[in-house]
Amino acid sequence: MTNAPEAVFRDALTRAIESAWDLAPTEIPLTYPPNAELGDLASPVCFELARTLKRSPREIAAAIADAFRAGDGIERVEVAGAGYLNAFLDRDVFLREKLSGATAPAAPDARKIIVEHTNINPNKAAHIGHLRNAVLGDTLVRFLRRIGRDVEVQNYIDDTGVQVADLVVGFQQIRGEGLAQILERYSEEALRERGQRFDYLAWDLYAEVTQWYADDDARLTHRAACLEAMERGDNETAEIAAHVSRRMVQHHLETMDRIGARYDVLPRESDILRLDFWKHAFERLKSSSAIHLTERGKNAGCWVMDLADAEAGAGEDQKVIVRSNGTVTYVGKDIAYQMWKFGLLGKDFHYDAFDWSPRRELYSLWSTCSDGRDENPRSFGGATRVYNVIDTRQSYLQRVVQQGLRSLGHDAQADRSIHYAYEMVALTPAAVAAMFPDHPLSEEDRGRAYLEMSGRKGLGVKADDLLDTLIERARSEIAKRNPELDASEIDEMARRIAVGAVRYYMLRYTRNRVVAFDLDAALAFEGETGPYLQYSVVRARNILGKVEQAFGPESVAAGELGRDVSLAALPPGTVAEHWNLVLQFLRVDAVVAQAVETLELSTVAKHAYTLAQAFNSFYHRYRVAQEENASIRRARTAIVRLYHDGMLELLELLGIEVPTRM
RNA sequence: GGGCCUGUAGCUCAGUUGGAUAGAGCAGCGCUCUCCUAAAGCGCGGGUCGGGGGUUCGACUCCCUCCAGGCUCACCA
Numbered sequence: 001m002t003n004a005p006e007a008v009f010r011d012a013l014t015r016a017i018e019s020a021w022d023l024a025p026t027e028i029p030l031t032y033p034p035n036a037e038l039g040d041l042a043s044p045v046c047f048e049l050a051r052t053l054k055r056s057p058r059e060i061a062a063a064i065a066d067a068f069r070a071g072d073g074i075e076r077v078e079v080a081g082a083g084y085l086n087a088f089l090d091r092d093v094f095l096r097e098k099l100s101g102a103t104a105p106a107a108p109d110a111r112k113i114i115v116e117h118t119n120i121n122p123n124k125a126a127h128i129g130h131l132r133n134a135v136l137g138d139t140l141v142r143f144l145r146r147i148g149r150d151v152e153v154q155n156y157i158d159d160t161g162v163q164v165a166d167l168v169v170g171f172q173q174i175r176g177e178g179l180a181q182i183l184e185r186y187s188e189e190a191l192r193e194r195g196q197r198f199d200y201l202a203w204d205l206y207a208e209v210t211q212w213y214a215d216d217d218a219r220l221t222h223r224a225a226c227l228e229a230m231e232r233g234d235n236e237t238a239e240i241a242a243h244v245s246r247r248m249v250q251h252h253l254e255t256m257d258r259i260g261a262r263y264d265v266l267p268r269e270s271d272i273l274r275l276d277f278w279k280h281a282f283e284r285l286k287s288s289s290a291i292h293l294t295e296r297g298k299n300a301g302c303w304v305m306d307l308a309d310a311e312a313g314a315g316e317d318q319k320v321i322v323r324s325n326g327t328v329t330y331v332g333k334d335i336a337y338q339m340w341k342f343g344l345l346g347k348d349f350h351y352d353a354f355d356w357s358p359r360r361e362l363y364s365l366w367s368t369c370s371d372g373r374d375e376n377p378r379s380f381g382g383a384t385r386v387y388n389v390i391d392t393r394q395s396y397l398q399r400v401v402q403q404g405l406r407s408l409g410h411d412a413q414a415d416r417s418i419h420y421a422y423e424m425v426a427l428t429p430a431a432v433a434a435m436f437p438d439h440p441l442s443e444e445d446r447g448r449a450y451l452e453m454s455g456r457k458g459l460g461v462k463a464d465d466l467l468d469t470l471i472e473r474a475r476s477e478i479a480k481r482n483p484e485l486d487a488s489e490i491d492e493m494a495r496r497i498a499v500g501a502v503r504y505y506m507l508r509y510t511r512n513r514v515v516a517f518d519l520d521a522a523l524a525f526e527g528e529t530g531p532y533l534q535y536s537v538v539r540a541r542n543i544l545g546k547v548e549q550a551f552g553p554e555s556v557a558a559g560e561l562g563r564d565v566s567l568a569a570l571p572p573g574t575v576a577e578h579w580n581l582v583l584q585f586l587r588v589d590a591v592v593a594q595a596v597e598t599l600e601l602s603t604v605a606k607h608a609y610t611l612a613q614a615f616n617s618f619y620h621r622y623r624v625a626q627e628e629n630a631s632i633r634r635a636r637t638a639i640v641r642l643y644h645d646g647m648l649e650l651l652e653l654l655g656i657e658v659p660t661r662m
Numbered sequence: 663g664g665g666c667c668u669g670u671a672g673c674u675c676a677g678u679u680g681g682a683u684a685g686a687g688c689a690g691c692g693c694u695c696u697c698c699u700a701a702a703g704c705g706c707g708g709g710u711c712g713g714g715g716g717u718u719c720g721a722c723u724c725c726c727u728c729c730a731g732g733c734u735c736a737c738c739a
Contacts, residue, residue, distance in 0.1 A: 027679095034682055044681060047719080057719085081682050082719080121739075162738055302737060323737035330739050395666065396734060423667075424733080449731075477701070497701090508687095509675075512667055514732070520688090521674070525701050527687045528675090535701050543698045594678065606676065609686085620694090620703045640698090662701065 005094065005586050006030055008072050009041045009087045013064070016077075017045070020067035021053065021060070032587075036576045039078060039086030040583055046083040057083025091575075092566050095582050098642055099562030106148030106589075112382065114341050115141050117389035118155045118256060118263070122245035123167040124206050125199035126255045127460040128517055129391070129425040129453055135506040135655070136422055136601060137389035138261035142653050143596050143604070152380060155253075155263040156337070157367075159245040160270045161330070163455075165226040167202055168241050170209040173222050179240050186247075188358045199251035200462070202244070207458030231273070231327065242270070250359045255463050257362050259499050260655045265380045266367040271349055272336055274370040278328050280347055281336035290407035291321050300324065308403060319400050331397055335404040342405075342413045343382030351380070385416040392421040392512070420599050422511035426450035427461070431519055435461065450516035461517060470498035473523060474531075482661060493659035500530030500656040507605040507654060528609055530656055536612040537651070537658045539619055540644035546625035547637050555634075558641050565638040569631035577618060578639050584611045585646040592653070608650050615643050 010028045018024055033042045046057040046064070053060055061079040068077045075090045117137025120130050137153075144151045158164070171177045177185065184190070186198055213219050229237035249266065256262070272278060282303075285291045291303045301324030307317055321332040339345040349368035356362070366380070390398060398419040405414040429446050432439055436459060445451060453460035474494035478485065505522050509515050525531040548556045567575050584607070591607045594600075624640055627633040648658060 029679075031678085031681075038682080042682090047681075050719085084682075158739070299737075304737095320737050325737075327737085329737070334739095391733095392667070393733060394739080397739080399665095421666090426732095452733090481699070481701080513675080514668080516674085518674075524688080527701095529687090529701085531701055532687095535699090539698075539702085546698050591678090598678080600678085602676085603678065606686090613686085616702060617704095619698080623698070625698050662699080 004589055005041060005073070005087075005089055005583075006590050008074060009043070012068065012072065012074055012077075012087075013043060013045065013085065016064045016068040017049075020063040021049070023052075033080075033084075033086055036580055036583075038080055038084075040089045041087040042080075043085045043087075044083075046085060050083070061085050089583070089586075091579050091582065092568070094586055095567065095579075095638065095642070096562045096565065098582060098585060098646075099558045099565070099638060101558070101562075106146065108148045108150075110150055111384040112150050112152055113144055113385045113387070114152050114154055114381070114383040115144070115387045115389065116154045116156055116341075117141075118252065118261070119158070119390070120252050121158055121161065121163040121455075122248035122252070123163040124203045124248070124455050125197075126252050126463040127453060127455070128463060128466060129460070130252075131259070131463045131466070131502065132422065132425050132506045132515065133389055133391065134256050134261045135259065135503050136420070136511070137387075138256075138259075138655055139503075139507060139601050139653075140387060140389065140420065140596070140599070142655060143592055143601065146592055146653055147596060152265070152383065153263045154341075154380075155266050157245065157249055157266050157268045158330075159241065159268050160227075160230055160273060162223065162227065163206070164241050164245050165223055165230060166209045166213075167206050167244055168230075168237060169222045169226050170205040170212075171240060171244070172226075172237070173219070174205070174208060174212055179236050179243065182240060182243065197251070198247050202248060203455075203458060203462065206455060210456040233274075246355065250356060253362065253365070254359070255467075258464070258467055258495075259503060260657075262363060263365060265351070266354060266365065267337065267340075267349065267380075268368050269333060271368040271370050272333050273328075275347065275349060277336040277340060277345060277347055278333055280345055281332070281339055282322070282328070284339075284408055285321070285335070285404070288408050290404060294318070305400065305404065305407070307400070331400050331404075334397070334401045338386070338401055338405060338413075338417060339408075339410075340381050341383055341386050342410070342417075344405075344408075344410055344413065348379075348381065385418070387418050387420045389420045389422075391424050393424065395419065395421055418599075420511075423514040424452065425515045425517055426452050427459070428516050428518055431461075431517060432459070434519070450514060466502065466522065467498055470501050470523060471495060474498050474501075474525070477525060478662065485661075493661065496657045496659045497525070497531050497534065497662070500534050500651075500658075501525060502530070503655050504528075504530030504533065504605060507602055508609075510600060510602050531662070533608055533612045533647070533651060534656065534658045535662050536615050536619075537644060537647050538660075538662045540615065540640050540647070541660075543619075543624050543640050544637070544644060547633070547640075550625060551633075556637060556641060558645060561634065561638040561641055565634055566631070567635055569629075569635045571632075574622070577614075577621070578635065581611070581614055581618065581639055581643055584614065585642060588646070588650060604650075605654060608647065608654065611643075611647065611650070615647075 013028050028043055028045050031042050031044060033039045046061040049060050050057045061083045064085060065077050065079050070076055073090045073093045075088045078086045080086045115137055118134045120126055141151050141153055171182055191197060226237055229235050230241045291305045294300055294302055294304050299318060299320055302320045303322035304318040304320050307319055320329055322328050350370060350372055351366045352369040354365040354367040402414045402417055405417060428450055429441060429448060432451055433441060439459060471494045474497035475490055478490050478493050544556045554560045567578055570578060591604055595604045622636055624636045627636060651658060
């Protein structure tokens with residue numbers, strides 16, 4: 001069995017350098033030649049060796065090339081340019097192994113990794129910003145699992161915060177509704193009859209509450225009273241908060257399930273408080289002097305953390321952890337939560353199956369709880385590495401949490417507590433004007449590249465609305481092309497296309513770029529889009545179908561083709577284009593590994609797109625099923641089989657399913 | 663003011679740890695469906711890589727500086 005071409009080339013070069021120059025290079029840099037004629041892999045290592053050896057790069061390269069021995073899938077090495085060493089792989093060897101599925105699987109690594117993502121405040125419907133978070137988080141999970149890691153997915157529920165309180169105030173004070181009325185008027189049945197849904201209703205009510213406060217500052221006392229009642233517990237207000245946030249989480253889970261994102265456990269902030277996680281962490285923080293009580297100044301009466309120079313803003317060199325009224329801030333709770341994730345707290349949650357009622361259960365899922373009914377067969381938390389998928393606006397707070405771990409002496413865990421930061425999704429002024437005609441836009445606003453969304457103002461595109469619109473458009477496109485299909489067949493295809501479009505849209509941008517949501521670009525099915533990728537697989541499938549129909553099942557079986565297929569059968573001028581498709585698939589593992597390393601997932605999406613472009617070009621240039629020369633047809637069929645299986649797998653990594661037809 | 667991010671084609675964006683002629687999509691114009699579905703392909707036009715210094719064999723990439731824009735620096739999260 002041959003390893004990945006990169007590893008093979010590195011090993012071979014190391015041996016050649018040792019025998020030619022009698023030195024052991026520490027690291028062999030690799031790159032890819034700008035075009036296929038120059039080779040499959042390249043190394044600029046001679047430019048570095050030139051410094052120490054005091055010879056010209058070309059001279060060094062020539063000696064290494066002389067000492068190079070072919071084998072292990074490398075056919076030959078050439079000196080090129082100013083001193084590059086370019087490798088030519090043994091094409092048939094790699095093609096056959098890829099088809100036979102003989103490539104080595106990732107070595108499993110049992111050390112647990114926690115990925116926390118989604119984390120939507122349970123007081124309103126999910127919007128496209130949450131969609132970006134979930135797509136990035138879920139895709140990271142898929143990549144990590146691909147490279148053999150054990151991953152636990154957590155979705156943190158902030159069910160005791162101000163945002164939930166505001167929604168409760170809306171029900172109680174504006175609508176004048178108590179728990180009984182809420183249960184009755186907003187039962188699933190009642191909502192369905194009125195054509196409403198709970199999360200959308202909350203979206204509007206939350207914006208309404210914000211305005212209600214703005215109209216009269218005195219009304220803010222309701223917020224404070226609500227928060228106090230929620231924290232005290234055992235009262236109707238707290239019950240409403242619990243009910244409302246649970247209903248909201250159900251909707252979020254359904255929305256995310258539509259795009260293929262699922263979770264293992266939902267840690268709830270209320271349980272962090274009720275189980276005294278915070279009290280525990282507080283004692284540790286106090287006894288290690290990580291925080292201290294201030295007696296004078298603006299933070300008098302608060303427990304604060306002194307910030308390292310790098311974190312200190314112009315006016316602030318302290319972060320309040322416990323307020324003067326004795327309640328803990330979000331950062332404090334998050335420090336306790338982070339400690340638990342690493343198994344450093346010495347306490348654990350209780351767990352219970354998540355209560356999906358009254359909506360339907362989508363999958364079995366655990367939620368934390370505060371009482372002792374433990375039935376979970378597995379343990380949560382206690383990871384060696386943690387990724388927190390949170391947008392870049394929270395970078396400062398994430399650094400404070402990290403510093404908290406550090407000042408408790410957990411430097412190693414702080415280093416492995418990784419803030420996966422990405423930029424927000426915003427709206428273009430044109431999109432705001434189109435979708436929110438009542439929203440006032442100043443001259444300045446119109447001139448901006450983008451405007452932030454605002455849950456408080458109800459300014460944002462709901463995730464489900466976007467998905468519904470995409471599905472509608474996909475449906476009509478499918479119907480146009482396949483008039484014989486009935487509606488039920490079209491549904492599943494449209495769903496896959498919509499998900500493909502939205503996931504690719506969220507993945508195509510590098511993470512530190514603000515996505516200025518553009519409706520036309522998000523709804524596009526042509527060009528650099530998810531459907532473009534899906535369509536290429538459908539085409540490959542159609543070709544395989546034709547070949548199978550004419551020449552039997554064995555003619556398209558990967559294992560059969562992998563036995564003895566050879567690109568040498570192809571007309572010489574056309575080999576490079578066929579081989580390029582194989583080569584791009586050989587690079588997938590390296591691309592995924594690098595994406596995890598840099599947390600730049602867009603490179604994998606981009607790689608898939610480049611592959612699809614190459615395949616579409618191949619599709620137009622060469623016939624497969626109609627090719628009369630049997631060995632040429634066989635070689636082309638092998639390429640199509642490789643593409644079909646490989647792209648299906650690659651898209652699965654991106655969370656994109658392929659429709660049977662398009 | 664401090665920290666972080668961004669500035670590349672008309673528009674939206676790629677450009678992997680410095681490396682070979684700076685790429686793609688959209689928009690525009692012109693072609694290609696009796697063919698394995700045209701959600702596609704081919705061609706054309708289009709660039710002071712924000713400005714200015716510096717580092718070196720070599721800079722879109724690294725360093726300094728300036729300009730422009732964004733996010734953030736709560737007893738909200």
